[in-house]
Amino acid sequence: MTCHSAPTGVQTVGARPLIWSSPARQSSSRRLQNPARAAAASSSPLHSFTETCRQKASSLAVGLALASSVMLGQPGVALASEGQSMAEVGTCLFANCPGALAQCLTDKSCIQDLVCLQGCAGKEDETACQVSCNQRYESKGTAAFQACAVTEQNCVAKKYDEELYPEPPKSVLVSDFDTTKYKGKWYITAGQNELFDQFDCQVHFFDAPKPGVLDVKLNWRINTDDDFLERSDSQNFKQIKDTPGLLQNHGNIEPLHYEDDWYIVTSDPDKYIFVYYKGNNDAWKGYGGSTVYTRQSVMPEEYKDEMRAAAKKVNLDFDKDFKLTDNTCKPHPADKEKVKRAEGNADEVSARDLEDFLQPFGNGRVVLKKGALEQLSASK
Numbered sequence: 001m002t003c004h005s006a007p008t009g010v011q012t013v014g015a016r017p018l019i020w021s022s023p024a025r026q027s028s029s030r031r032l033q034n035p036a037r038a039a040a041a042s043s044s045p046l047h048s049f050t051e052t053c054r055q056k057a058s059s060l061a062v063g064l065a066l067a068s069s070v071m072l073g074q075p076g077v078a079l080a081s082e083g084q085s086m087a088e089v090g091t092c093l094f095a096n097c098p099g100a101l102a103q104c105l106t107d108k109s110c111i112q113d114l115v116c117l118q119g120c121a122g123k124e125d126e127t128a129c130q131v132s133c134n135q136r137y138e139s140k141g142t143a144a145f146q147a148c149a150v151t152e153q154n155c156v157a158k159k160y161d162e163e164l165y166p167e168p169p170k171s172v173l174v175s176d177f178d179t180t181k182y183k184g185k186w187y188i189t190a191g192q193n194e195l196f197d198q199f200d201c202q203v204h205f206f207d208a209p210k211p212g213v214l215d216v217k218l219n220w221r222i223n224t225d226d227d228f229l230e231r232s233d234s235q236n237f238k239q240i241k242d243t244p245g246l247l248q249n250h251g252n253i254e255p256l257h258y259e260d261d262w263y264i265v266t267s268d269p270d271k272y273i274f275v276y277y278k279g280n281n282d283a284w285k286g287y288g289g290s291t292v293y294t295r296q297s298v299m300p301e302e303y304k305d306e307m308r309a310a311a312k313k314v315n316l317d318f319d320k321d322f323k324l325t326d327n328t329c330k331p332h333p334a335d336k337e338k339v340k341r342a343e344g345n346a347d348e349v350s351a352r353d354l355e356d357f358l359q360p361f362g363n364g365r366v367v368l369k370k371g372a373l374e375q376l377s378a379s380k
Contacts, residue, residue, distance in 0.1 A: 092155035100148035107141025131195045135222045136229060143255060151256055151282045158283060165278040165288025167263075172313040173245025174264045179208040181269035188220075189299035190307065190322045193289030200228070201329040204293070212239040214247055227332060237262060256281040265310040271295060272303055274310040290316060297327035 093101065104110040113133055120129035134142070149155045186204050191197025199220040207215040214237040222229040237247035237260075247262040258281035267273040271294065278288035292307055294300065299307075304318070311318040 089155050092153060093149055096153040096155065097145065097148040100145040104141040104145045107139050109137045109139035110141035110145070113137035113139070113142050128195060132222075135231070136224065146256065146283075147254075156283065158285060161284070161286035164286050165276075167261075167278065168265070168276060168314050170243055170245070172263075172265055173243065174267055175244060177239065177244045177247075177264050177267060178211065178269075179214045179239060179247075180211055182206050182214070182267075182273065183208055184295075186273070186293040186295065187297045187325070187327050188291045189294045189297070189325050189327065190292040190318075191289065191325060192291070192316060192321050192323075194323070195289075196287070197289045197291050198323045198325070200326045202325055202327065203297075203329070212241070213237070214239070221329075235260065256283055263314070265313055266306060271300075272306070274307060276314045276316075290314065290322070292322070299324055 104114070113136075116133035116137060117130060120126050120133065123129050150158075183206055186206055188197070188199075188202035188204065191199070191202075200223060201219070201221040203219045205217040207217075209215065216235045216237065218233045218235065220231050222231055235249045237249045240246040240248060245264040247264070249260045249262075252258050258279060260277055260279040263276040263278075265274045265276055273293040274290070275293065276288075276290045278286065280286065290311070292299065292303075294303065307322075308318040311321065316322075
């Protein structure tokens with residue numbers, strides 16, 4: 001039995017069973033007035049179907065709200081905090097986010113996300129798996145559900161990782177960073193956090209409408225089994241006056257009121273920028289990472305000693321903690337079905353064209369027409 005259709009004997013209106021209105025609106029006192037009737041109802045096919053659907057939907061809802069980690073490029077909902085049970089989260093979701101849940105369950109990408117998230121349970125790299133699911137299946141339905149569960153109703157407790165990426169002291173930051181000198185195309189050629197920094201084809205564009213402002217257009221790819229998805233976003237940073245090496249992107253409404261702080265450890269406008277960052281949103285306080293920007297698409301070997309020194313200043317090891325980026329930005333692989341059809345069409349054309357040069361010779365044999373060999377040689 002699935003929750004898309006009612007069990008035999010259950011009255012429906014269109015495709016929707018009449019189970020979502022009356023049981024939920026009955027008061028507890030009314031049910032207690034007739035224990036026998038309540039007991040009979042609890043064993044009816046309607047009650048069993050209702051409970052089955054409720055349990056399945058609750059499982060999906062909790063899975064989405066607890067396991068989502070990145071939405072629109074930002075860290076999202078983490079696992080329930082210590083002392084918070086999944087039952088409590090599920091009760092809150094059903095009571096306060098039925099509309100958002102319904103929207104999710106009618107959104108193909110959101111449903112795919114739910115299925116993907118369920119497959120992450122118990123994996124050694126469960127968090128990375130959850131992040132990958134959300135990156136692949138981001139949608140308006142998922143975003144709406146997260147907003148309700150986390151921002152509006154606080155069904156999922158906020159995750160705190162303040163010490164995961166501690167704020168670096170001002171002494172390790174650059175003393176001068178003129179944003180107007182860093183305009184143009186930049187590549188992330190090395191990233192530290194596998195969840196947020198290590199993607200292929202990371203081509204970003206910087207603009208500085210005025211000193212102290214940096215607008216960043218981000219582009220990256222999410223690899224799938226045999227292809228990739230293209231993602232993009234934009235961020236707007238303001239430089240802190242008394243700390244030139246600190247750029248802040250605050251005041252965002254979506255997704256999840258995120259805030260990102262960039263700490264510039266070393267930089268050269270013609271060569272590189274070493275960024276250490278940490279952030280905060282409604283679901284997770286203290287996420288972070290580190291990236292290296294270069295003007296070239298591949299990390300030049302001569303920059304690595306400078307990057308090692310910069311990483312050490314923020315307690316990271318460049319050789320062990322960072323992964324170099326593949327910025328070859330290859331095209332989508334050929335569609336196998338299209339290639340097969342094209343090859344078939346080519347065979348048909350070749351056979352049809354060849355018929356023009358052949359003539360029957362009896363006993364099922366064919367021979368080249370007179371002058372055909374010369375024509376074929378000339379066309380070749």
